[in-house]
Amino acid sequence: DIQMTQSLASLSASLEEIVTITCQASQDIGNWLAWYQQKPGKSPQLLIHSATSLADGIPSRFSGSRSGTQYSLKISRLQVEDTGIYYCLQRYSNPWTFGGGTKLELK
Amino acid sequence: QVTLKESGPGILQPSQTLSLTCTFSGFSLSTYGMGVGWIRQPSGKGLEWLANIWWDDDKYYNPSLKNRLTISKDTSNNQAFLKITNVDTADTATYYCARIGLGDVMDAWGQGASVTVSS
Numbered sequence: 193d194i195q196m197t198q199s200l201a202s203l204s205a206s207l208e209e210i211v212t213i214t215c216q217a218s219q220d221i222g223n224w225l226a227w228y229q230q231k232p233g234k235s236p237q238l239l240i241h242s243a244t245s246l247a248d249g250i251p252s253r254f255s256g257s258r259s260g261t262q263y264s265l266k267i268s269r270l271q272v273e274d275t276g277i278y279y280c281l282q283r284y285s286n287p288w289t290f291g292g293g294t295k296l297e298l299k
Numbered sequence: 300q301v302t303l304k305e306s307g308p309g310i311l312q313p314s315q316t317l318s319l320t321c322t323f324s325g326f327s328l329s330t331y332g333m334g335v336g337w338i339r340q341p342s343g344k345g346l347e348w349l350a351n352i353w354w355d356d357d358k359y360y361n362p363s364l365k366n367r368l369t370i371s372k373d374t375s376n377n378q379a380f381l382k383i384t385n386v387d388t389a390d391t392a393t394y395y396c397a398r399i400g401l402g403d404v405m406d407a408w409g410q411g412a413s414v415t416v417s418s
Contacts, residue, residue, distance in 0.1 A: 228346075279346055283404075
């Protein structure tokens with residue numbers, strides 16, 4: 193199975209700050225990576241697919257990038273509504289696997 | 300507008316079979332490239348992918364659940380189903396279904412169905 197490692201379990205940042213959340217794949221997954229945001233008591237929402245493509249209706253302050261097997265989700269100017277848990281998901285091969293999640297809080 | 304809604308028994312006893320239904324609208328599982336996936340999340344923990352079913356009835360399962368999973372669909376009624384046999388307390392979780400759109404993206408999720416396994 194491909195392991196997806198989100199090294200930071202939690203992250204605290206200030207309003208308007210630039211935030212980067214990372215996800216490391218245990219092997220090459222190409223661009224078969226998506227990012228999701230989950231708020232308390234809610235289902236996950238797709239933010240980024242294909243490593244860098246912004247999902248419909250998602251603010252442009254969110255962006256995704258890839259460097260080899262490391263993937264990053266960047267929030268250019270953190271807003272109050274961006275708090276939550278962020279998960280990466282690889283769908284390169286079965287079983288699809290999620291990262292452990294990074295909880296983003298406001299400082 | 301794509302919507303999905305999960306339904307299940309709420310509570311069941313160890314060793315029973317869990318049956319979940321995903322009722323959706325806004326897309327068809329007979330359309331090329333479409334799929335439905337099932338994911339679960341124990342309270343306070345992360346997400347675990349369980350299974351996918353595709354428009355052509357292709358199916359994929361998470362091997363970590365060994366042979367306990369069965370996914371199926373009813374295209375005419377816009378429903379997908381997941382059965383988990385021989386449940387135990389470790390299967391207590393919120394179960395989500397999600398549409399898998401073109402490009403294999405889980406782009407819309409249901410609100411989740413809470414399932415508790417308890418004697």
